[in-house]
Amino acid sequence: MEDLWCVAGAIFQLWMVVVVFFIMLPAMFGLSLGVTGVYIQILVKILEWATIRIQKGRQEQPSVPVPLHTGIIERARGSMEEQMGQLRCPRPPAAGEFCLSDAMYFCKKGLESIVDDQVTQRFSSEELASWNLLTRTNQNFYYISLRLTIIWGLGVFVRYCILFPLSAKKWLSELVHLTCYRICARGLSATIHYHNKENRPQKGGICVANHTTPIDVVILANDGCYAMVGQIHGGLMGVLQRSMVRSCPHVWFERSEMKDRHTVTSRLRDHVAAKTKLPILIFPEGTCVNNTSVMMFKKGSFEIGGTIYPVAIKYDPRFGDAFWNSSKYNMVSYLLRMMTSWAIVVNVWYLPPMTIQDGEDAAQFANRVKSAIAHQGGLLDLAWDGGLKRGKVKDSFKEEQQKMYSNIIVGQNGIGPPEKCSQTKEDQ
């Protein structure tokens, strides 16, 4: 029995040595041993194999209902005019006539959104076409074969017993130093690919990026020093924030100050004007979206002036779902989830700097930047406001619908088309 403990102790010691030498030291010096790269490749192979097994298994058991991966319905395409115009009324469809079937268009649209609306889809985790061996993303997959289950069990073991303790230790130690960020990245088994490094944000500029998770900050800070703007959080986040202040000068606000846009804008302006200060990092979307699309950018960040350096961040969903639904999970459980994921693979693209053009207002500039980011990251460019997750839609959207419809019925001015002599049904 005691021999067993000795052996266990020796193994443990060896393991610690391995941890220190192969992970912490290189992290501090920014070196990579290429282990992570190999690890990722192996993971990909395993996941692909697992997916094929599941598909085979499904073919052999037809009674298992095939889960629907993308939305449940296919939305009708085309503008309001096109969809309404299709065979509206029996008489020759003159433009600008109301038809009793017009209400059907709105009815169908309404029902489509009840069954599956685009906005709420953005806010739930991206459904994966393959199962990535994490139970969390497994909603509908069943026990298909023994082999898969074994691999899955092995996966659980590896994740919880090996990867997690590794990162927990490191998470504590890196609260103090700038190199912490690198170890962070290691701890999360993050592989980050930076593209176009020549466009990296310069001093006195503003760095603007799309926002999926709190670790976006870690990802970006790994490759440069930024001044952060944000709210002071309580709890664990607050501790982290205070420690970060020591390494870079940041701009923190109380929540009440955030409401006063002028205070925020003027403080940021001062920071930018001092060209020697580090570039400010801002996430204009205002909330975490699930990394398949870029929601409306709040124009406030774009009113400050200065040069904007857009950055697109895209997480590879095959390896772990990095999305943080703040209304569902708190910070700690989110971090736990992250650390026990397989790995996090991120692509970061630095886009060429943009400045506001003549004749462009802040909102248009914001849209332009947003499109550039969405285009680069292969994300959907949505017009929806990220604040929808918490708030309600403004009435102006309804008005837009009404305007479009009235254009069809009534035209720009006056009623309908000019009367024609050949019309038989008119009473004069």
Add this chain to the structure above:
Amino acid sequence: MGSSSSSLNNVPDGQQLMQETGFSAAHLLRLYERFKFLDKDNRGHLRSEDFEAVPELSENPIGDRIVGAFFLPGQETVDFSSFVRVLAHFRPTEKNRTRAGAQPEPANSRNRKLKFAFRLYDRDRDGKISRTELLQVLREMLGMQVTEEQLQSIADRAIQEADLDKDDAISFDEFRKSLEKVNIDHKMSIRFLE
């Protein structure tokens, strides 16, 4: 099709709803998930506030009417069966479907779809779309974009065209006749993915 998977048992009245509405097991499961998602407080039924949480519905000019269509008169809650039964109207019509004479008309028949649309207009369910009811719908769809006169004019013309027995209202038969040549199946169907 005899065998049912274990997960369909989680859906209340799953088997019966499948037969009645024609939805597949996978679709029913998905709809049930959607139902549970909308049912934020986990009550097992939906109220009108739960529908209002769908952002795109707030943007719809006749959003309130559509929500109203789910609730039976006098009821304030919608359970899953009612939810699915309403959605069943929007399955594409099956062509050449033979059924025994005693079986009730399927929810997605052309006639039932027309009835659903008719009820959007005929809120008091008296079997006729009165001029007032028509004006109400038009006002909702057009908002403040047209004047009162324009609205009256549009309503006049619509009633003139459809009202055959000249009682200044549109009955269901007149409604149906007026839409004879319209592809109702296309307008009132939602394409559920396989």
